[in-house]
Amino acid sequence: MASVMSALRPLAIPLLALAVPLGFAVWAFPEGLSGIRTAAIVAGWLGCGLLLVSLLLMLREPRLAAWLGGLERMYLWHHRTGVVAYMLLLAHPLLLAANAFADSPARAWETLAPAAESWPVWSGWLALVLLMLGLALTFMRRLPYRAWRWLHAALGAAVLIGLYHLILLGIDEPVAPILTVAALILGWRAVRGDWGLAARPYVVASAHRVAEGVVEIALRPLGDPLVVAPGQFILTAFFKGPDFRGCGEFHPFTVSAVEPDDVLRIGVKALGDCTRRIQSIGPGVAARVLGGFGSFLAEPHATRQFWFAGGIGVTPFLGLLRNGGLIAPTTLLYLYHTEDDAAFLPELRAIAAATPLLTLQAVATARGRPDLDRLLPDAPHLIGCECYLCGPPSLVARLKRILRQRGVTPRHIHFENFDLR
CATH class of the missing domain: 1.20.120 (Four Helix Bundle (Hemerythrin (Met), subunit A))
Structure with a gap:
């Protein structure tokens, strides 16, 4: 059924x-x-x-x-x-x-x-x-x-x-x-x-910078917790708190970890007025959370996998890796501008070193247009591979086009842009 x-x-x-x-x-x-x-x-x-x-x-x-x-x-x-x-x-x-x-x-x-x-x-x-x-x-x-x-x-x-x-x-x-x-x-x-009537109350337990312009926030439930899986995203609104004037609009953020005590971790990159303000958030700030949404990585495949992450798009993959979710040989191609703004890069390198199934390719693009034709695996290495893409919509669109040119059928290409406008 x-x-x-x-x-x-x-x-x-x-x-x-x-x-x-x-x-x-x-x-x-x-x-x-x-x-x-x-x-x-x-x-x-x-x-x-x-x-x-x-x-x-x-x-x-x-x-x-x-x-x-x-x-x-x-x-x-x-x-x-x-x-x-x-x-x-x-x-x-x-x-x-x-x-x-x-x-x-x-x-x-x-x-x-x-x-x-x-x-x-x-x-x-x-x-x-x-x-x-x-x-x-x-x-x-x-x-x-x-x-x-x-x-x-x-x-x-x-x-x-x-x-x-x-x-x-x-x-x-x-x-x-x-x-x-x-x-x-x-x-x-x-x-x-x-207005958030369906949202659950949470509070910021901690916040720490993981890269330039990127902060990871731990959210502790104040009541019944949401049912959320690592790699899904939630809609979160932050309100006024100690040294924080609030940002009450609901924005989508990917869950980077679900901890045993139902604490949710999210990665927030400074991309607009609200997310730039969130970079200075601290413990004690009240939040309302809706979710979880998305099925990007919900169905693990036993076949080889190719993951592509652009910038903060690495967050759903990190959530799965922290949860120990690898069941097949996986290559993660992670593009970022410089190592200063590469979110979670040291942790990803440590996970890759300790995980035989994971191959990490971390590439700095120096704010230039990445040469995807050179960076992506060639056609023979993509045969029978499940491809997961997460990053800016324009970059994901280029990736899908190249993957199809290399023989990957649409049903083997999974992507999420988190573009909710």
């Missing part, structure tokens, strides 16, 4: 993304209308259904994430369904205008620029504009996280206004129940995820 569920898990989100919008379209399929107007209405319902799926996929619930293949995969499909939903909803007024064009060009223009129309029509346009704004911000990677998060909330407002637009037009069923479900999902995410 477990193997069947594991095999079906990759299909869970695609099936959900098909079933919900198609169900809406079939239920509300119009009769007796022209082909173009029918297409306009169907496009609107399909977009509505995909938006509801997109909302569901942004929930931060460990059990839901496990059922759907992981939180990172959920966020990837959250973006995909949101983009397709926007395209369908944009097609909705364009098709209505095309239908009106058969009567007169003036009527078509009034459909696209309804200056004389009432609020019910304008509310639909407002929802579309907010949706476009929210999606545009998705691709603005350099926007500060706090600003991005609040502006991205325009997507939630767009969904609610768009559904209310249908009610204003007199379409109560099934719009009112759908609007209620959408509001519940948004409220659930805000209360349990953003």
